[in-house]
Amino acid sequence: MPERSAGGSGQFHLNLSLWTPGQLRTSWRLPGRDPLAYLDVENYRRLVRIVQEARVDAVLLGDSPSLGSVAGSPPQGLDPPMLFANLAAGTAGIGFVATSSSTYNHPYNLARRYLSFDHLTGGRGAVNVVTSFAPDAAANFGLEQPPAKEERYRRANEFLEVVTRLWDAWDADAVIADRASGRWGDPAKVHAIDYHGEFFDVRGPLSIPPSPQGRPVIVQAGGSEGGLGLAGRFADAVFTVAQTKDRAVSFRNEIRRRAASAGRHPDSVKISLGVVVITDETDSKARGREQELYETIPIEAAAAMLGRQLGIDPGKVGPDVVIDPADLPPGPTGAGPEGFQISTRALLAAAPLTARQLIYRSAGGGGHRLVVGAPEQIADDLEAWFLAGAADGFTVMPADTAADFENFARYVVPILQCRGLFHDDYPGPTLRENYGLPWPGQVARPALTNGARHA
Amino acid sequence: MPERSAGGSGQFHLNLSLWTPGQLRTSWRLPGRDPLAYLDVENYRRLVRIVQEARVDAVLLGDSPSLGSVAGSPPQGLDPPMLFANLAAGTAGIGFVATSSSTYNHPYNLARRYLSFDHLTGGRGAVNVVTSFAPDAAANFGLEQPPAKEERYRRANEFLEVVTRLWDAWDADAVIADRASGRWGDPAKVHAIDYHGEFFDVRGPLSIPPSPQGRPVIVQAGGSEGGLGLAGRFADAVFTVAQTKDRAVSFRNEIRRRAASAGRHPDSVKISLGVVVITDETDSKARGREQELYETIPIEAAAAMLGRQLGIDPGKVGPDVVIDPADLPPGPTGAGPEGFQISTRALLAAAPLTARQLIYRSAGGGGHRLVVGAPEQIADDLEAWFLAGAADGFTVMPADTAADFENFARYVVPILQCRGLFHDDYPGPTLRENYGLPWPGQVARPALTNGARHA
Numbered sequence: 030m031p032e033r034s035a036g037g038s039g040q041f042h043l044n045l046s047l048w049t050p051g052q053l054r055t056s057w058r059l060p061g062r063d064p065l066a067y068l069d070v071e072n073y074r075r076l077v078r079i080v081q082e083a084r085v086d087a088v089l090l091g092d093s094p095s096l097g098s099v100a101g102s103p104p105q106g107l108d109p110p111m112l113f114a115n116l117a118a119g120t121a122g123i124g125f126v127a128t129s130s131s132t133y134n135h136p137y138n139l140a141r142r143y144l145s146f147d148h149l150t151g152g153r154g155a156v157n158v159v160t161s162f163a164p165d166a167a168a169n170f171g172l173e174q175p176p177a178k179e180e181r182y183r184r185a186n187e188f189l190e191v192v193t194r195l196w197d198a199w200d201a202d203a204v205i206a207d208r209a210s211g212r213w214g215d216p217a218k219v220h221a222i223d224y225h226g227e228f229f230d231v232r233g234p235l236s237i238p239p240s241p242q243g244r245p246v247i248v249q250a251g252g253s254e255g256g257l258g259l260a261g262r263f264a265d266a267v268f269t270v271a272q273t274k275d276r277a278v279s280f281r282n283e284i285r286r287r288a289a290s291a292g293r294h295p296d297s298v299k300i301s302l303g304v305v306v307i308t309d310e311t312d313s314k315a316r317g318r319e320q321e322l323y324e325t326i327p328i329e330a331a332a333a334m335l336g337r338q339l340g341i342d343p344g345k346v347g348p349d350v351v352i353d354p355a356d357l358p359p360g361p362t363g364a365g366p367e368g369f370q371i372s373t374r375a376l377l378a379a380a381p382l383t384a385r386q387l388i389y390r391s392a393g394g395g396g397h398r399l400v401v402g403a404p405e406q407i408a409d410d411l412e413a414w415f416l417a418g419a420a421d422g423f424t425v426m427p428a429d430t431a432a433d434f435e436n437f438a439r440y441v442v443p444i445l446q447c448r449g450l451f452h453d454d455y456p457g458p459t460l461r462e463n464y465g466l467p468w469p470g471q472v473a474r475p476a477l478t479n480g481a482r483h484a
Numbered sequence: 485m486p487e488r489s490a491g492g493s494g495q496f497h498l499n500l501s502l503w504t505p506g507q508l509r510t511s512w513r514l515p516g517r518d519p520l521a522y523l524d525v526e527n528y529r530r531l532v533r534i535v536q537e538a539r540v541d542a543v544l545l546g547d548s549p550s551l552g553s554v555a556g557s558p559p560q561g562l563d564p565p566m567l568f569a570n571l572a573a574g575t576a577g578i579g580f581v582a583t584s585s586s587t588y589n590h591p592y593n594l595a596r597r598y599l600s601f602d603h604l605t606g607g608r609g610a611v612n613v614v615t616s617f618a619p620d621a622a623a624n625f626g627l628e629q630p631p632a633k634e635e636r637y638r639r640a641n642e643f644l645e646v647v648t649r650l651w652d653a654w655d656a657d658a659v660i661a662d663r664a665s666g667r668w669g670d671p672a673k674v675h676a677i678d679y680h681g682e683f684f685d686v687r688g689p690l691s692i693p694p695s696p697q698g699r700p701v702i703v704q705a706g707g708s709e710g711g712l713g714l715a716g717r718f719a720d721a722v723f724t725v726a727q728t729k730d731r732a733v734s735f736r737n738e739i740r741r742r743a744a745s746a747g748r749h750p751d752s753v754k755i756s757l758g759v760v761v762i763t764d765e766t767d768s769k770a771r772g773r774e775q776e777l778y779e780t781i782p783i784e785a786a787a788a789m790l791g792r793q794l795g796i797d798p799g800k801v802g803p804d805v806v807i808d809p810a811d812l813p814p815g816p817t818g819a820g821p822e823g824f825q826i827s828t829r830a831l832l833a834a835a836p837l838t839a840r841q842l843i844y845r846s847a848g849g850g851g852h853r854l855v856v857g858a859p860e861q862i863a864d865d866l867e868a869w870f871l872a873g874a875a876d877g878f879t880v881m882p883a884d885t886a887a888d889f890e891n892f893a894r895y896v897v898p899i900l901q902c903r904g905l906f907h908d909d910y911p912g913p914t915l916r917e918n919y920g921l922p923w924p925g926q927v928a929r930p931a932l933t934n935g936a937r938h939a
Contacts (some may be wrong), residue, residue, distance in 0.1 A: 111597055203554070440667060
């Protein structure tokens, strides 16, 4: 029998995606939606207040450093760490998970940016490190195409090695602050990291000490072999895609095994399962909006995109063509996210589906599982998956942010709290505490803030 | 006779530096100062509220992506754009000038970060682009030492070329937002920049349109030949160092000439003169604090540092040794900021000074001019320099942020307002309006926010 939760608390964590206008990118077409909401900071601020009131653990934003297409929907948008640095002002309890690329950033800059963020928020920051497979990102950084997946993950490993060493480079007693002698810090306790690798040579250290949660939470989202290895070594939380409970359970077990073989306690990495949600006061209202949302999708283009992501000839993938699992390439194609490909294969093995059905079931083609219904039904679904050992928590992606974000926070969360599946209040001031994560091993708890400050 | 101001308004602009614990880095040693104030976001937030009330145009933070030394004072600190993104929440009117390195950033990432910031603030962002001469910064980015100054400025030119093209890549009517057809944007009006240069190949465009002030304000701070060229081409504002009015007047004229020969109106670049300030309710109180501040300086080490920055053998520079102008190398040494070297040479030409006197006169050795006194005296000084045509405004650097920042905002600014030298209220919601800068030429004023939004 699967254990009820990794931490044994019987409760799961909840993240909400702030991606606007929603996982279903064409939802801006619905009446009353602001087509420029993706740039509207006051709207984001309102949404953050709503989930903070609901005691949701964190908001998150995916990202790619590229435009994509503007033809049918708004592009990616504002720089996630900058947006979250702004939104975090005046909040408490709620965490912020921003996405950044290890392929197109330098680890010194990223380490400094996110550790700064962690100080700004009192320890509520997280970085979701992605390796950015999008071809159009490469061209913004002087490359014809992205490095091969294997190289991207080799770089990501070095990247996180450098970043974590930089985060841990100040000893807890490095600040002396002795007014009489004029000694502010002890240079012997602020350590150069002197890293020399295949991709990076970084001396360090940073100009800032560890944060109130030690260091930012590290999130990882790739489902490929490289992603699993990275998660086992570095991730505090793993975002994942699964269309079936079996797939989710085995993925969670695999990540826990990887953590253990990297010498870490399996409970020190939390699996967060992505779920696209359409919910409303009643089931029929939710179903009605679901249909309205489907009608915003340019289905021919979405089918072709699905074909590309699955590695099938897009010309063969019409909306109402049943996808034959035999047409799928046997291994990862490199053309799309591998976790998505594996998850879709599992879905097709269970029942024949057309491209249209597949697209609808992931609300636009993102590959995540879609759950539609009244708040009680959403709560039932999450409870069942949690009790099956499929996840330590959920990353809820509103299909239509203007409606589903608030509906989830206001209607679904209280039901989960009532059932004892989700906390009534934040367990502590930091994101690590929200997620039930241990203090990061390599960093001593800082005596510095309370010690030196009042010297 | 010099004109009263570049814009002809008879008023100057004012920036205040948020650098903590102050331009005099050892000021943390004074009683009641928090030695960790450089990490205290609530303290920064309090300071921003104070200068916003005073209607100061902008706060700014210098930066270097390196540690420096922690032995005697706090290091550089939090990442400036992240800190300012946080501090900007809930403010209005006040601008934010963050410093970033063109040598150690990629222009795509920087362009996106600052244009995001400009959206977050409703057009109150600025980037102060520096080329980072500090040797210890290079080692954080895989280099034995920084690229030569000439190469750094060649890169900075390309860097700003790429950044400004990325900022200008969306036409004003690029967003269609037609719900019926499902067309969100017009791909033909969102332009790839397809830049290919010596340092960068960048396709673009960004995923965000121009901001409410068109694009972020560009600030430049170097006084070298490379810096002057860069300023003439790109800068909306130039921070500078001058110890004598003559030097300041000729620098301002030079920058205006450079702008004109780059095909720009000379009034489209504002000269902001750095001044270190120690001020208090009375002159004697200010002088008393000045002495207390001097006593925090480890004078032997500061003299050696001064020697290095001036290109003199540090062993020859004791605190009470008169610096002989004949000992100074004739040209730029590359060891320190060139504007500082030129400015110090001018000062020594006027009167013989010991190392101690030079250090005291710039409050710790930063090279900026120090003004000490009661609020009326500070106001008199700024007025005289402004009327002499030395600057379009001032960047005030509190020697001791815990005291001088608030003292300047509360006591000096009202006097300047009373004299009609400084505005009583913000002239508009954007930083460009605060500075009296024109709408940036390359960008059409956006119809998009008001047009598409309500379609």
